Amino acid sequence: MRIHIQNPHGEKLFPVTEAQVAAALARHPEIGQPDISFADDDAGFDAAIGQAEALLTWTRVVKARFPVGALPGIAPKLKVIACTSAGLDGLAPFGWLPPEVTLLNNRGAHAAKAGEFALMSLLMLASHIPFFGTQQREESWTKRFGSVLAGRTVCIVGLGSIGGTAAKHAKAFGMKVIGVRNSATPHPECHEVVTTAALDQVLPRAEFLLLACPLTPETRGLVDRRRIGLLPAGAKVVNMARGAVWDQDAVCDALEAGALAGVVTDVAVPEPLPPGHRMWRTPGMLVVPHVSSDDPATYNEDTLDILFTNLLAMRAGQPAPNRVDPARGY
Amino acid sequence: MRIHIQNPHGEKLFPVTEAQVAAALARHPEIGQPDISFADDDAGFDAAIGQAEALLTWTRVVKARFPVGALPGIAPKLKVIACTSAGLDGLAPFGWLPPEVTLLNNRGAHAAKAGEFALMSLLMLASHIPFFGTQQREESWTKRFGSVLAGRTVCIVGLGSIGGTAAKHAKAFGMKVIGVRNSATPHPECHEVVTTAALDQVLPRAEFLLLACPLTPETRGLVDRRRIGLLPAGAKVVNMARGAVWDQDAVCDALEAGALAGVVTDVAVPEPLPPGHRMWRTPGMLVVPHVSSDDPATYNEDTLDILFTNLLAMRAGQPAPNRVDPARGY
Structure with missing residues (x-):
């Protein structure tokens, strides 16, 4: 499986690191050895997204990259988009999301x-x-x-x-x-x-x-x-x-x-x-300036656990616990 | 036993009321039927203190009423002074306190x-x-x-x-x-x-x-x-x-x-x-203006429970749990 992780450019506090991913894979050996790419710039995104089956990123990246109708052409193999936020109201309405792509929120990391x-x-x-x-x-x-x-x-x-x-x-x-x-x-x-x-x-x-x-x-x-x-x-x-x-x-x-x-x-x-x-x-x-729910010391660890738990559920044919229903918006 | 309760004059939030005392007595039936007087002015204090064996009041009343050497003359029968504060640093040094009078703080009410x-x-x-x-x-x-x-x-x-x-x-x-x-x-x-x-x-x-x-x-x-x-x-x-x-x-x-x-x-x-x-x-x-530890809804209830528990311990010849040691100041 190919997973692309797109960190926002210049993000200092919450970038998902290779070390964090390695540690998370060790916590979830069942996931196997996915092919994981990282980027924090446009060139890295463009190089990876065409082959990616799963994308882990921030809502603002999703919003910027996938205007209505764009996704199938840019990311033909994409099956899962996992966002690092719990509230995905910034991505509504969800007309940009093809029904065959599963959108995951980060419910639980907070x-x-x-x-x-x-x-x-x-x-x-x-x-x-x-x-x-x-x-x-x-x-x-x-x-x-x-x-x-x-x-x-x-x-x-x-x-x-x-x-x-x-x-x-x-x-x-x-x-x-x-x-x-x-x-x-x-x-x-x-x-x-x-x-x-x-x-x-x-x-x-x-x-x-x-x-x-x-x-x-x-x-x-x-x-x-x-x-x-x-x-x-x-x-x-x-x-x-x-x-x-x-x-x-x-x-x-x-x-x-x-x-x-x-x-x-x-x-x-x-x-x-x-x-x-x-x-x-x-x-x-x-x-308080919108910081109630994110602890940099534990956030990415929890985020990756949630991603892998959802990928394993989907692989087993079960519902993904963090799947967002576009009809209700969460 | 005669207990005098001296509330500070004009105190609105924390005056000990007759109803609170009645409820506390019902929680401690072993205490019997003490003779309890209440006052919030000088005349009431003067009328009661000569006969009182126990006094429940605020540290500022104690400080104002008992300068060094005054207590035995004013309150010859007094055996116990119970203060509504936990920290009695305002009453130090304790030269005003005759050794035969037990000073109690309000440790536990907070x-x-x-x-x-x-x-x-x-x-x-x-x-x-x-x-x-x-x-x-x-x-x-x-x-x-x-x-x-x-x-x-x-x-x-x-x-x-x-x-x-x-x-x-x-x-x-x-x-x-x-x-x-x-x-x-x-x-x-x-x-x-x-x-x-x-x-x-x-x-x-x-x-x-x-x-x-x-x-x-x-x-x-x-x-x-x-x-x-x-x-x-x-x-x-x-x-x-x-x-x-x-x-x-x-x-x-x-x-x-x-x-x-x-x-x-x-x-x-x-x-x-x-x-x-x-x-x-x-x-x-x-x-924060020194309000961390006092809940008006529960404070007097706890204060009276502490007073009666200490009086019962003393009556039984045991150490009073809230006795302040003048030598160490708490």
Whole structure:
């Protein structure tokens, strides 16, 4: 099997290295001895892609290289595209993807780091850290006492790898966990699961609301101004999904009005958030520059394990665990 | 037995109420039916203290009411003073305390909240949150990727109720935990325990340093400029002890020089920290206004449980678990 790994040009932190691949192959001896090429420039991509059966790369490379209709001509042997991101909303709509090519996301590579970030965000909001960040800008020592997590209710929208790990941590700290996802199937780390259609019914109980869903046509604008109004007074919100999942201005308004007590967000519209944007200055808003879920020390190891696990499943005729369904977008 | 509870005048968040005492008595029926008085003003204190055998109050009340030599005349029947704080450094030196009066601190009331604050601080430092706080002041979206806690080394100075709970959480997240305390006695949540005299030997391994010791003559200035220099490059520091335990200016200098990567402090010198103080503006420094360890929802409940547990121990002729030794200051 021929696998091409295309690192973004100039990437310093997350390039997949030959040593990492060798180590991953040693962890998965069943995969055999695939022919693996590496590149981080256009010439390397062009030289390899015509023969590649699998491509591991970043979404922005896929987006740049495969406009609608281009793939079969450029990469006639390609069967698998594995992206290093969990959320592939940047590649939608998926008209560029021939049905015989399997698109894989990187669901799972983020679980440990993102789960810790989620727990950290809940703890920070319980201790009013975003408020104290605002106070620090004003050089004001103003006490506000916080609470332990035990007994508090968190509503987690999206129970994938990130939301599920967040639920596990929240439950371990004694929170009551309400999960929200497409189906109301029970989840082992949630006390209660409802469908997205029932979101309005659980929001009034959500002392904490954590967004960890993919951005799809269904979730775009999901947490709109009306739904923010359904949250209890002094609710706290974490966004680890995408900025387009909530109404960003409505969130800022609610913080300024004191209806929300604090927000931690790892995402924004636009990214990078420009200087002068109101988000930077909204009281009780902590802005993190989209780094919640990626630990350079473990990311590529996990990425390669996921790739090889999926290739082995496909070879065995089983469904690829990370296959993205273009119809639903994740 | 006569117990007087003196709340600070005008205290809104943490006054001990009759309902809380009734509930605590119901949890400790062995205590019997003590005669309990409440006051929040001078007249109430003066009326009750002459007959009181036990006094539950705040350190600032003790400090104001019992100058050296005054106690026997004012409170001739007093056997126990229970303070609502864990750290009684504000009452040192203890020449005002007759040897026949037992002084109790509130060790244990802070464990749950403070333990969560400690874990939160470690997670925040691993995810560069204090750095992002500085970036937010500058309205700059600058990515810096963080790591999971697993495999990192934390050195915790002080293994009392707060430090011990911090160690438990750190260990649960896979950190290597080095404890530092007066004796090198093993601690169940630490992989290694050394005495304070051996601090210099472990600091070079302390990727994270968490201060949770009482302020005593021995710990005042413990983390001085020289010792800060022993920390590894990019070390991260949490101070939940007292501002006087470290050299605050040396910490700020180390952050400005990039020798330290981030600091979360719940304490400062002076408190309240005045506007214009360099701490507010030091890059990578997050200032929290001394609220890490007190959860209004559970604090008095825990405080009363600690008081009654100590009174029962003393009645049984056993050592009071929360007795402060004036010679060592905690």
